Amino acid sequence: MRIVIAGGHGRIALLLARRLRDRGHEPVGLIRNADHAADLAAAGAQPVVLDLESSGVDAVAAVLAGADAAVFAAGGGPDSGAARKLAVDRDGAVLLADAAVAAGVRRLLVVSSMGADDFGPAEGLDADVAAGLRDDPDGLDVFTVYQRAKGAADAAVRDRDLDWTIVRPGGLVDDAPTGSVTVAASTGRGTIPRSDVAEVIAVALDQGLAIRRQFEVVSGPEPIPVALQRL
Template sequence: MTRIAIVGGHGKVARHLVRDLRAAGHEPVALVRRETYRDELEALGAEVRLLDIEAQDADGFAAAFEGCSAVVFAAGAGPDGKVERKRTVDLEGSLKSIEGARRAGISRFVQVSASGMDEPVPADASEVWRAYVEAKRDADVALRASDLDWTIIRPGVLTDEPATGLVALAPTLPKADVPRADVAAVLAAVLDAPRSIRQQWDLMGGDTPIAEAVATA
């Protein structure tokens, strides 16, 4: 059994991931900023540790990762809300996770991004959307430039539909819907797939079983 740290451990994808990692024989470690999430996450099978993404520095992240063999960065302020939190959560949270992993001696790092983040932002885009794209893009750039064994998964439009177990996975794909449950299943699968190291893949709903998609992307 290996411990997998999940930054943003109370998010919708993260909660699915906790179940999937537990089913695969791993010990998920959900990193959250609120103690009130503990009972819910422990009931799903996670170890819970407190981590305030915005307030703590890289050393705090490294301490939260103690004893883990991989990190999944699944945190995000979302495409709505305040401009400032796109920087402090989506970008700086990722940067501190990357550095925290290095300081903790962890090489395996999987990041949840979003499709289309390398495309030009339309001139009429809102300030919040522009900040979101720039934060996700720069976080991916930083991870690709690191010496970690990284994988970047870029889902399309997230839904709360039931898992299908069928996806499309490739370096670039037309944007489409994908259930959060299937995103989590792909994250769990790539953690155990050495061929996914240093790969960046778009993830959409599709017709290929997840294990096959990860093996052939």
């Protein structure tokens, strides 16, 4: 399968690219910075320079044309402000979903965030952020904006006619992979290695699992394929 990964230079994305390559798939990574192309190539992914923040549906759909699946693993980054949480974590995910619909790519997997529905509705979020940026750029609760942006993006993806999967990992760590997880609509607090999140995505794509399912995932006792087959 040809699988296009938005946010291709992210840590989960690079781990995913290696796993997809090892399974015989063709990963393609979307990056903003051409200097990152060598890192994608080393991970087995074809780099494509495309900035989701400055691209429209047609441009993204052109890259998705002929793909079998798309993955949204992009993010504004831990040090970005509230405006980029909206521009990337929300609007970027919606853009990729709309481009997938336009390109006829039915399979879409989104890396979201645990508890993204617990921070209130997204209505008025843009106005709240704009007011905060105008009046007090350091006073915004950026984490709340991030969670609300993720929740809004997930709702938009669920509303599209796509074979979506929404993965909401717990606290991300760089520990060695365990290959075992707990998945549920709500798992409770926990952590998970980024490499295990990448494996969850790879298994879901490779085996066609968790279609039209949204779930949280943390480290746990169940092998990843078994846990996904139960959903």
